[in-house]
Amino acid sequence: MTTYYTKDHEWIRVEGDTGTVGITAYAAGQLGDVVYVELPESGAKIAKGDGFAVVESVKAASDVYAPISGSVVEANTGLADAPEKVNEAAEGDAWFVRIKIADPGELDGLMDEAAYTAYCEGL
Amino acid sequence: MTMNSTGRPTAPTSVSAAAIETVSGSRGLLQHEDLLFEIGTPETTGVDLPKPKGLKSRLGGVARKVDTGLPGLSEPQAVRHYMRLSQKNYAIDLGLFPLGSCTMKHNPRLNEKMARLPGFGDIHPLQPQATVQGALELIDELATWLKTLTNMPAVAMSPKAGAHGELCGLLAIRQALIARGDGETRKRMLVPESAHGTNPATAAQCGFIVDEIKANKRGRVDMADLKAKLEKSEDVAGIMLTNPNTCGLFETDIREIADLIHKAGGYFYCDGANFNAIVGRVRPGDLGVDAMHINLHKTFSTPHGGGGPGSGPTVLSEALAPFAPVPFVVKDEDGIFRLVEQVDGEASESFGRMVAFHGQMGMFVRALAYMLSHGADGLKQAAEDAVLNANYIQARLKHVMSPAFDGYCMHEALFSDAFTADGIETIDIAKALIDEGYHPMTMYFPLVVHGAMLIEPTETESKAELDRFCDALESIARRAAQGDDTLKGAPYLAPAKRLDETRAARKPVLKWAAPDASKVAAE
Numbered sequence: 001m002t003t004y005y006t007k008d009h010e011w012i013r014v015e016g017d018t019g020t021v022g023i024t025a026y027a028a029g030q031l032g033d034v035v036y037v038e039l040p041e042s043g044a045k046i047a048k049g050d051g052f053a054v055v056e057s058v059k060a061a062s063d064v065y066a067p068i069s070g071s072v073v074e075a076n077t078g079l080a081d082a083p084e085k086v087n088e089a090a091e092g093d094a095w096f097v098r099i100k101i102a103d104p105g106e107l108d109g110l111m112d113e114a115a116y117t118a119y120c121e122g123l
Numbered sequence: 124m125t126m127n128s129t130g131r132p133t134a135p136t137s138v139s140a141a142a143i144e145t146v147s148g149s150r151g152l153l154q155h156e157d158l159l160f161e162i163g164t165p166e167t168t169g170v171d172l173p174k175p176k177g178l179k180s181r182l183g184g185v186a187r188k189v190d191t192g193l194p195g196l197s198e199p200q201a202v203r204h205y206m207r208l209s210q211k212n213y214a215i216d217l218g219l220f221p222l223g224s225c226t227m228k229h230n231p232r233l234n235e236k237m238a239r240l241p242g243f244g245d246i247h248p249l250q251p252q253a254t255v256q257g258a259l260e261l262i263d264e265l266a267t268w269l270k271t272l273t274n275m276p277a278v279a280m281s282p283k284a285g286a287h288g289e290l291c292g293l294l295a296i297r298q299a300l301i302a303r304g305d306g307e308t309r310k311r312m313l314v315p316e317s318a319h320g321t322n323p324a325t326a327a328q329c330g331f332i333v334d335e336i337k338a339n340k341r342g343r344v345d346m347a348d349l350k351a352k353l354e355k356s357e358d359v360a361g362i363m364l365t366n367p368n369t370c371g372l373f374e375t376d377i378r379e380i381a382d383l384i385h386k387a388g389g390y391f392y393c394d395g396a397n398f399n400a401i402v403g404r405v406r407p408g409d410l411g412v413d414a415m416h417i418n419l420h421k422t423f424s425t426p427h428g429g430g431g432p433g434s435g436p437t438v439l440s441e442a443l444a445p446f447a448p449v450p451f452v453v454k455d456e457d458g459i460f461r462l463v464e465q466v467d468g469e470a471s472e473s474f475g476r477m478v479a480f481h482g483q484m485g486m487f488v489r490a491l492a493y494m495l496s497h498g499a500d501g502l503k504q505a506a507e508d509a510v511l512n513a514n515y516i517q518a519r520l521k522h523v524m525s526p527a528f529d530g531y532c533m534h535e536a537l538f539s540d541a542f543t544a545d546g547i548e549t550i551d552i553a554k555a556l557i558d559e560g561y562h563p564m565t566m567y568f569p570l571v572v573h574g575a576m577l578i579e580p581t582e583t584e585s586k587a588e589l590d591r592f593c594d595a596l597e598s599i600a601r602r603a604a605q606g607d608d609t610l611k612g613a614p615y616l617a618p619a620k621r622l623d624e625t626r627a628a629r630k631p632v633l634k635w636a637a638p639d640a641s642k643v644a645a646e
Contacts, residue, residue, distance in 0.1 A: 035628035058624040059567060083629060 004067065004107055005116035011091055012067045012099075014107065019068055020095045023055060026120050028090040031057035034083045039075040039096055046070065046099065048106050053096050055086065068106045070099040153618065156207040160635050163194030169201070192637075211618040213562040219592050221556075221564035223535065223579020224399050224421040224509075231424055233496055234489035243488045248480040252462060258484060259460035263452045265491045269417060269436055272502070273395075274408030277444035279437045280451065281482040284427075285396050288416025288435030289325040289363075291448060291477060295414055295439055296361050296390045297329055298446040298474035309360040309389070313352055315344045316571050317368035319394050331360055338571045342370035342528040342537075344380060356387035361413070365394035367401065369569040370528060371513065371535030371577065381411025390414065390443065398422045399581075400510055400534035403503025413440040419483075423490035434486035445472040450481050508582035509534040512589060516578055519593040523600040527572040534581075540574025544606030549574040552599050554621055557614035559595035 003013045009027035012019040028034065036056040046052040051063030052072075075097050079085060085094040101107075111119060148155030163169075180186055196204070213220075215227040238244060246255050266278045279295075282288040293312075300306045312331035314323045316338045323333040334352055339345040344364070353359065362384045366374045374380070381391050393407055393415040399422040407415050419434040420427035427433045439447055449470050450462045462481060466473045497505060510533055517526055517536035525541035526532075540549045553563035553576075565577035580589060602610055612621065 033625035033628075035625060056628075058628055060570070 003113060004110035005113065005119075006065065006067045006110055007119065008065045010064060010067045012107075012110070013095075014101070014104075017101050017104070018073060019070070019099045019101050021067060021097050021099060022095040023064055023086065023090055024116070025090040028087050028094075031055065031062065031086075032059045033057055034086040037079040037083050037086060037096070039077065039079065040072050042072050042074055044072045046072065064096060066099075067110060068099060068101055068103075070102040072097050073100050074098040153210065154203075154207040156204060156211075158635060159196065159201075159204060160194050160637070162200060162204060163196040165190055165192050165194060168195035169197035170195075218561060219580060219584050219588050220562055221578045221580065221592070222562060223565075223581050224418075225396070225565065225579065227427065228399075228421070228424060228581040229583040230426045230489075231493060231496070234424065234492045237492040238485045238488040240488075243484065246484075248484075252460070256460055259452050259462065260454075261491060262481060262484075262487055263454055263460060265487050265494075266436070266452070268491065268494050269438060272402055272406065273412075273415065273417070273438045274406035275412070275415070275438035276408075276441050277439040277447055279439065279447045279477075280487070281448055281476075281478045281480075282416060282435040282437055283478060283483055284433030285394075285416055285418045285421075285435045286321040286325060287433075287477065288418075288437040289321060289392070289394065290328065291435070291437040292392045292414030292416060292439070292443075293325055293329040293331070293363075294448070294474045294477075295437075295443045295446040296392065297331075298472070299390065299443055300360060302446070302472065305388070309358055311358045312360050313349070313362040313384075313389075315349075315362075315364060315368070317342060317344065317370050317372075317374075317569060318363055318365045319369060319396055320568070322363040322365065322392075322394055326363060336362075338370070342372045342571070343368065343374050344376060346376055346379070349380065349383065353383055353387045356389075359384070359387045359389040361390035361392055363392045363394060365397065366407075366410075367397045367533040367535075369577075370572065371397075371532040371537050371579075372528060373401075373533055377410050385411065395438075396421060397534065400506055402506045403499060404506055407438070408440070412438075413443050414438065419486050419490040424493045425486040425489040432483050432486065434483040434490070436482070446474050448475060448477045449473050450476070452481070505582045506534075509579075512580040512582060512584055513578070515586070515589055516580055516593060519590075520597060520600065523597050523604065524576070527575065535577050535579040537569075537572060538576045538578075539572045540576070542600065543574070543603040546608075547603045547606060547610055549576055551610040551613065552576065552596075552603050554613040555599045555602070555610050556596065558616045559599070561592060561595065 001013060001015050003011055005011050005024065009024045010021060011024050012021045034055055034057045038054040040046065040052050044052070046066045046069065048066050048069045050066050052066045053064040055062055055064055076095050079094060079096070088094065215229060220227055242257050243261070246258055252259065262280055266280055269278045270276065279291050282291045297306065300309050310330070310332050311334050312326040313334050313336055314326060315336040326333050336352060337345040337348045362380065364374060364377070364380060366377055368374055384391050390413040391411055393410070393412040395407065395415040395417045398417055402422055414437060416435045416437040419425045419436065425434060449466060450464045451470070452460055453463055453469070454460050463470050466475055494502065513532050513534050513536045517532055520536070520538070523542065524538045527537040527539045543552070549566045553566050556563050565579075566575065568575055568577060580592070599610070614621065
């Protein structure tokens with residue numbers, strides 16, 4: 001089980017051929033109080049780099065970009081009624097979707113935790 | 124004789140206003156006001172009519188069986204309700220409006236007088252054209268002014284607001300692409316980050332795919348990014364650029380941008396919302412623009428922002444003119460004005476019709492009155508004064524606030540929140556401005572600037588009023604820099620206090636609910 005990070009502040013935790021995706025605690029902190037999350041339906045095909053979800057806070061609405069291509073196995077539908085979870089547990093319970101990974105090779109360009117922490121410190 | 128030596132004391136006793144509570148809920152002459160549903164009840168009525176005799180319902184079984192629940196109010200109750208609400212409001216007629224022309228600038232009263240002339244105010248769009256020749260001539264005259272000021276050969280007068288004008292321009296571009304056989308292949312519309320927020324929405328509405336171009340460190344289009352996006356050009360439909368842009372800056376590379384987009388086979392849409400800053404000094408036609416909307420309610424002082432309908436005439440280049448929407452006014456050789464209504468004959472290539480009639484007649488009258496009362500030199504001076512006033516604010520506040528970009532601005536001064544202490548945000552500064560008696564500025568927009576504060580004073584403010592505003596904002600900015608926590612609770616003096624934005628967004632209460640009858644009875 002390995003977790004990777006993107007420059008757009010998404011994380012993906014890979015277990016076998018499935019990846020669990022969410023936004024990082026840093027991103028949630030920057031957004032402020034999250035008030036709305038829009039997720040794709042199960043079965044939706046998403047491509048690396050495309051916006052697949054929307055997260056809205058009192059400050060801003062932002063697209064969430066897919067760290068990898070694949071199809072959505074499950075969406076965390078509970079977030080719709082409890083968007084505050086994103087602030088409470090961005091990298092835990094408040095995951096956005098589980099994706100069946102199409103090409104594990106796409107993980108190569110992503111950051112590990114240490115690299116991502118250093119990246120955030122530089123912002 | 125004896126004299127009363129204990130006269131009425133004339134010096135008032137001093138008590139802090141905050142300590143005084145009132146029974147009525149009003150604060151001095153500022154009246155407390157409940158919701159309409161709380162003032163009236165469905166059981167009362169403001170209209171007392173005798174029940175008509177011999178009235179038989181012809182609704183059969185479909186008549187409503189339950190009460191509508193609407194409160195009945197008398198006329199004075201209703202009048203006072205709205206009057207009291209209006210006194211809790213802020214208005215351009217009360218003071219400086221830092222949102223600027225985006226929301227409201229001064230509406231000269233002469234415009235209002237002209238718009239009420241019976242020949243303009245009391246006519247109907249379905250009247251025979253022979254009876255409204257003066258009105259049609261006015262539309263034609265205004266069109267001539269707009270074409271002259273922009274150096275563009277054609278103008279569509281019917282769009283009813285800025286975003287509607289954008290739609291008009293993009294529909295013309297789409298029609299032009301279809302006409303030359305590129306309608307299916309050229310779908311990519313380039314939109315810089317510094318463009319107005321409506322631009323990408325309009326492009327998407329017209330079926331284009333929005334491709335965002337980055338802003339550079341100077342707040343303008345990143346030319347390297349633009350060139351990279353144009354390398355593969357066969358799918359490019361055009362670009363939507365706002366100039367001056369939302370950072371309040373002139374896009375200095377605009378000529379090169381126009382050339383690049385034309386070379387790529389696309390069209391150049393310019394968002395003219397900020398034309399106020401350059402009118403009389405720069406003609407978009409000279410910059411290579413193919414289409415641009417003009418907000419009569421921004422640049423030419425017609426009312427909007429709740430005060431009246433907008434109007435967004437859209438000027439078109441030679442390349443796009445044939446695709447202009449119907450109807451439009453033409454003057455025939457015999458001097459008669461005529462509306463071209465059908466997509467046929469002289470309008471055979473038109474993309475069609477956007478609105479039922481010819482546009483916002485009342486706004487046309489006001490805009491032309493503004494132009495004629497100012498003259499060409501006056502319009503130019505208004506633009507210059509708008510830019511001067513914004514730069515005065517930037518110059519006065521740059522020592523205590525953080526200008527987003529170096530150098531002079533156009534008609535808007537843009538600051539970031541870099542100067543604030545930890546924990547103090549743009550919204551705290553905005554709320555504190557309310558306590559000082561001002562409507563807040565545009566905040567958190569444009570997105571490319573962190574905690575953006577965008578101030579547009581417009582051309583009509585005097586130096587004294589600008590100073591008064593700057594004094595207030597300067598004092599708030601100093602408190603923000605020092606980390607004054609009391610800012611977090613502002614406004615303290617407004618009729619409504621600060622909302623819990625998070626709760627309002629997560630658990631919005633969108634409907635008034637009648638108080639629970641059983642609870643009321645128990646009290």
